[in-house]
Amino acid sequence: MELGQCQKIDMRWNELRSEKCSLARTLSVIGDRWTLLVLREAFLRVRRFEDFQKNLGIARRVLTERLAHLVEEGVLEKHAYQERPVRHEYRLTQKGLDLYPALMAMVNWGDRHYADAEGPPLVHTHKSCGHDFHTVTTCSECGEVVDPRAVRVRPNIAS
Amino acid sequence: MELGQCQKIDMRWNELRSEKCSLARTLSVIGDRWTLLVLREAFLRVRRFEDFQKNLGIARRVLTERLAHLVEEGVLEKHAYQERPVRHEYRLTQKGLDLYPALMAMVNWGDRHYADAEGPPLVHTHKSCGHDFHTVTTCSECGEVVDPRAVRVRPNIAS
DNA sequence: CTAGCTAAGTCTTGAAATGGAACTGGGTCA
């Protein structure tokens, strides 16, 4: 239990958390090099420490720390899949599943701008309609595709 | 011009770049604590070094490095807005604007899970339809909202 | 002409995070 020093997940991340900006707050949870890759694995059904570690080549101490942080934030939950010895797995919670649009938006961007000749590395199929697809970002009110130039931002009066 | 040592943008980020995974590639460009905040500012129409620096409180050397990286990747472009003395501003390119869905997905997640009592910090209005909105992630083929559990993934045959 | 100002960096230094690899500890397998 001599983890005290390093465990205190960086002051600066906590500063992010307390900013009045949803992006900053989101980044305080998932905004580092490894966390999103851990989540990628989680969405690909990886659940165990060893598997995350092998797939990613991440330093074990860093993995420990990231998983703990995600559990703390309620993005993953730690679930014992056997006693003697106790072994845990990490599963996405609903809050974690809610990150899907963010992950897919990044995957899409990579597909569009960094795919090599053979096309994107992964193909996604929508079981509901049976087609290969990519995600599209639309307006909750009119359903049209959103162009950033067609958006106006203002501070919430109350805040 | 004694920047040589630090300028070589970390080996590990280049490793990410060369992985056969669109998320990894995307992260090699925007996957660090500060870059996404820089982009937030850019989407809020900030264009100058000094303004990024003041708004974010980011270390100047780090800002220099991040802006250079984003320019190198074609996400921002550096544009002289005056000669004598030469002064530059950083503008989002189309490739940069394409990151909007990713940014908004994260903002949405923050709005949903970390808004405080008064509601989310910023309100977004869709000029096209005139309503306040949030983004919704839909399937390019059937137009329905995408549930991660309804998606199957497979490697692209060619890759 | 000199001091001060601005924008956009650049340099230095100490603190923190990371990568890598070995070690721990409960428990199974042969």
Added chain:
DNA sequence: TGACCCAGTTCCATTTCAAGACTTAGCTAG
């Protein structure tokens, strides 16, 4: 008994980061 598995911990050298003073080039006010 010895080898192996999983899920961490610990240690150490290397890398990255934060903070802020310093630089450069060209104004501008006195």
